[in-house]
Every structure is written in structure tokens, then in C-alpha cells.
Amino acid sequence: MKWQVERSDACRYLKRAGERYKKGEGGENSVAGIKDVAKKAHVGVGTVSRMLNDSGYVAVETRKKIEIAMKELDYTPNELARNLYRKKTGIIAVLVPSVSNPFFVEFIDYVEAELYDYGFKMMLCSTQQESNAELEYLDMLKRHIVDGVITGVHSLDVEEYKKVKKPIVALDRYLGEDIPVVAVNHKEGGRLAAETLSACGCKCVLHFRGAIEVESPYHERHYEFERCMKAHGVRTICYELEWNRFDFKYYQQVVRDVFAKGLEFDGVFGVDRLAIECMNETIRSHKKVPRDVKFVSYDGTYITEMVEPKMTAIVQPIEGLAKESVRLIHELIGGRCYKNENVILDVSLQTGRTTTV
Amino acid sequence: MKWQVERSDACRYLKRAGERYKKGEGGENSVAGIKDVAKKAHVGVGTVSRMLNDSGYVAVETRKKIEIAMKELDYTPNELARNLYRKKTGIIAVLVPSVSNPFFVEFIDYVEAELYDYGFKMMLCSTQQESNAELEYLDMLKRHIVDGVITGVHSLDVEEYKKVKKPIVALDRYLGEDIPVVAVNHKEGGRLAAETLSACGCKCVLHFRGAIEVESPYHERHYEFERCMKAHGVRTICYELEWNRFDFKYYQQVVRDVFAKGLEFDGVFGVDRLAIECMNETIRSHKKVPRDVKFVSYDGTYITEMVEPKMTAIVQPIEGLAKESVRLIHELIGGRCYKNENVILDVSLQTGRTTTV
């Protein structure tokens, strides 16, 4: 039954369409259409349309007549009709797992601005761990509601994506041969983090790592981090996080767990939010940062600048990720076959005051 | 010339519509339409449509035939055509000045979830201080691209809004008689902040206040704060912020300015991000929080929980604001005349460790 809209609420709203609106007949509250303009200006609809789109010939005098008619009728072209003909809406759906995660917030911010520059609008979907929401947005591609999808979500089965033969760009995730991926050089990120922590003399580092259920480029950073640490003779305590959990509550719980276990460490590597929470708990237990414990966080979003001391971080070039995602989706929509063109950007080190010796 | 799309880029993208697609004729890559389904199932288009929408009679046998045809053709209804007929898209535009401000991020997060529950999609626009972007989205209402607008932006001339006779809900701003406002009881917020700071013995409080250019409910908190402080005999240093600036860079600059001036204070009241930056600078200058300086921030977004010590804050019920906004826009779209029904929600106090004596 996949051709039917599933969400009852959506139906509840859209079904109410029945109230057929009667044009002209009595009620004069209807909006002026191109025909009304044509009639008022004593020209054909084609002429009005040509003028609106600057396509084909329209005499200067006719232009004036039409302009006046449009002004008098307060005419605005109905984009829905245009969309139908063009089979385009100029809307791109952006899927993120959560808007409360600063990484995605910054991504969204840049994507929106970039899309705007290309003349696209952004439809935002925060899937909140619900994979059916993800499915629904994917379906909107088929339904012609959006022209493309940029997905930063890691929940749905890859097979679902492979079915869709429409413009899709993936952020930091492999979704099959046809779907281009935009990601950073996570291996380098893992290495940088490891070098930084080992350089300031850490002997035992707490390493928060993502779950390995999903095939994603970001695992590289964990492998490389572990490898480098081992090479430097630094011990690591690996703490595996649940899959697809990005909420603060969960991070708090993780940190409480770590401290309840009484783990001993002099360095921490984890995603921004988690590293920060861990640092705060460290401070609360009357240790000094960075004297007693060093911190390097991953992502380098704005929150790393908002804590005291400022966090040393591996910075993902989020603006770059956003720009590349939009560039790719634009090219896919344009029909150019840039498929399989994966984009890998460089990370950088933000030196804060959580790693100085 | 207001009926013409102004942004050249938008045009660049949409103009390319010219590639007329030829159905059937040779190229078999075209998508199946309802006619193809009807033909394949040997029924009329009306019957297929009735089945899709569960309206009117369709015999069980006919149903089966159509189902098979749909499956074989991998048919998905074109929502664009439906939109045209229904004059609805189910999309709501949400306008915010900036996505980097945690207040708006949380708002967006809740609004998205709530809209989803009503069966709406969210189009997000971050106007980034550009009022022409705001205008453009307002225009999308007329163009039938979105069914309604929820605006948290404070830049455009109010007159522009008054012209639009379509569903609009304003967050924390008066936009004229017809446009319902959702806001919190800022007066109570100002009072709470003042009581809290004066209760922990502050004698001279630094008060960051918004610019007064725009008529907005939030000014109340500043008036009330000042009034209460005066009543308690607490001195205040008023620092007026630029209008419509929410970025971190600006806040940093403001804080630097404050410390450069060598102002003396033992309490601070300002918006989350600013209070936090101010607190961090205080810590960096080797003062103790809350011993030497007390802090109360406004908004109470998640970042107040992310700093050490945790910030005492006046919490806006962002989820409530979001829910009410969506409820109102839904009712406006439904045609019920709930205009002029302004919603005021209560604030609450989050007790952190920046105010204890």
C-alpha cells in the first residue's frame, strides 16, 4: 500500500480540500488568475505569460497594458501551477537526526544560506530517531514535493535509498554507488587528536567512540586514534556509545556512568558535547583542567568556544561540507552525472586551553 | 514589478524548465501517471482517483485490478497536481533571524516536531539580517508555495505584514491587529531575574538590554527589571545592545568592551549566550562565580546547562511557544477566526550555581 499517504494526520489536514471553490460566481473574494489579467488587458493568456517569463516577443505597449492590469488586479502568479508544469518546486529536503546537536545546527545554517544562493528553499526534517519519518521524506522525492534530498541521517536501511532514482546527497555516510558522499578526512582527524593528546603527556585516555552498526566514514577516526595511541604507547579506555543517540540527556548519563565506575584517566577524546560534559564533571570533582586531565573534542562546533577553558578540538569544516553538499545536489538536479564523486575535506586543529601542559 | 521573481539565481534555476519532456514517444523513462494506471487496469481515471482517495464507490474487483496496475507501473501520485487542485501544499514557512542562536534552534526543533504531528512540513528560513529574504518568504504565501508563516524575525516593516491577508503567526512581536502573537510573560521574567539577583545580595548589576527600535513584548522584561532593582535599591549599569544582532562574535565584542571599560559589577543579567560569555571572561580574570559576581541569564536554553557552574536562568517555555504557534497557524489555515487571540505563557526560574551566595 505504499502509494497511499500513511500518516493519518496528514490526511486529516489534506482531505479537507473538498470545499470546492467557485470562481467569480457571486463571491468576489477569489484571487485573480492569468486569464483575468489577459481579459482586463485585452490580450491573450500567452502574451501575459510571455511577459511574465520574459520569453518571446511582447510589444512595449502591450507590456504597459498588462502591467496596469496586473497592478489593478493585484496579480501574483500561482507557483503551484508553474511547479506542475515544470515538475520542479525548487525545494530541497534536508534530513538530520536532531536539531539539538550543534554540529547539525551549524550544518543546517550553512546549507540554508547556500541553498538560498542557488535559488532553492530548504525543507527541514529532524527525524528524531524515527526511521518512518526518514522514509516519508524520501517518498516526497517521488511525489515531486522536493527536487532533492541532503541526508545527514544514519538510521534507515541503505536499500531504501538505493531504490530512489532521484537526487540524493549523503553527509558522512555510504549509501551505495549512486549516491555521492560528502565527508571529512576522519582518519586525519583521529590522528590529529591522538598526536595532540599524546604530545601533552597523556598516559591513559578515555575514548568515546560511536557505535559500529552503521557503515560510515566516521569510524575511521576511531580506528586511527586507537592505532596512533598504541604506537605512542598510550593506553586507551574505550567507551562505546549507543547508536544514533545525540541528545544531551544521554551524554549526561554516559558521563555519570563513567564517573560512577571510578575510571582513572588523564585525557579524553570525544565528540564536542560529550567532551564538554565530561570536562565539567571533572571540574566539579575538583580536578584542574588541563593540569590533571586533558581534553580534545571532535567537531569543533561553536560550543567549544563557549566553555571555560576553551576546548581544544578537531574542527570539521562544516561550511565546506554544506557548500559541497549543495553544489552536488544542484549538479545532480541539473542532470550532470557527477555520481560517485565523493568529496573529502580536511579537518583542522583548534587549539584551546584544555591541552596545554 | 513586484510580481516578478527578483533573485537572479532563483531564475537561473527555474528558467531551465524549458526542456519539455515528451511522454511515451520513444523515451520510455517517463514516470507513470494516473492515466497510465487507468489504461493498464482498463478503468477510467476517475475510478483510480476515487480509489486513491477513498472517496466514492469502487468495487472490490476493480480495486484489485488497479492495485496490480499501480504496482506494475510503480505509480506514485504527483503531489504537485494535487497541490494545484487543492490550493494547498501542507508546508509552513518558519522565519528566524538566525539558526546559530540556541533559542531559535530549540524553537525550530519543537516547531518541526509539532508541525509534523499536524501533517505539515517545515520550510526553514534564516533571514540573517537580510530583510529582503524575509520579504521573499512572505511573498511565498501569495504564491501559494506555503500555507502559512510563523515568524520570529523582527526586521521587516510591520506594514509589509499587514498587507498580507494570509495565515501568519508572530513569535514575540506585535505585527498588527490581525496577526496573533505568541510570547511569554516577560514582565514576570524581568521581575524574577531582579528578585533573584537582589536576593543574593547584589549591589550593582550589569544589565544587557535589547535595542528599543522594534515594538516587541520582550521590552517588558527590561522595564520591569529596572523597576524592581530600583525598588530594592540596587544600582544597574545598562548596556544597550545593537538591534537584531544575535551572533557570537558580536557578543564576544560586547563583553570585551565591558571589561575594557573596567566596569565594576557584582551581578549580571543578560541573554544566555551573553551571560555565559560574560561569566567566562569573569572566570578568566580570576574572579570566582558566584562568590564575586552573580549571573542570571534569560531564555534558559540548553547552553545554560553546558557551562560550569550551571547558569541560573529565566526559562522561556520554548516547547509551549512552539506548540501554541503551530496550533494557531493550524487554526488560521482552517479558517477559524482566532485572530487577535494572543497567547502569553509563563516563565520559570532554573536555579543554577551562579547565584548562590
Added chain:
DNA sequence: ACACAATATGGAACCCGTTCCATATTGCAG
């Protein structure tokens, strides 16, 4: 003066569903 291009215009066909209306068949009460 003639041919042909450039300029101008109206209107039909189309995009793809939805709804209404005309028509047909079946079921059941009187």
C-alpha cells in the same frame, strides 16, 4: 515590388490529479 526574417499575438494543448455529472447496474421494499 517581392521574398523573407523579425516582431507580435491569440489560443489550443498540456502538466496531472480531483470532482462532478451522466449513465448503468444491482438490490430490495411495496
Added chain:
DNA sequence: CTGCAATATGGAACGGGTTCCATATTGTGT
């Protein structure tokens, strides 16, 4: 067996634009 409601179906008209084609007029070169 007649009459009327319920069931069932096809297709035209519609929603509001866009484009193409047929047609007309003006301009230019020879």
C-alpha cells in the same frame, strides 16, 4: 413487477500556468 436507493463506472471540466503552433503585421534587402 415497478420504483427508488445504493453501488459502480467513465469521462469531461477544472485548477492556473507554460509552450507551441498558426497567423498577422512590420521591416529590410535587392
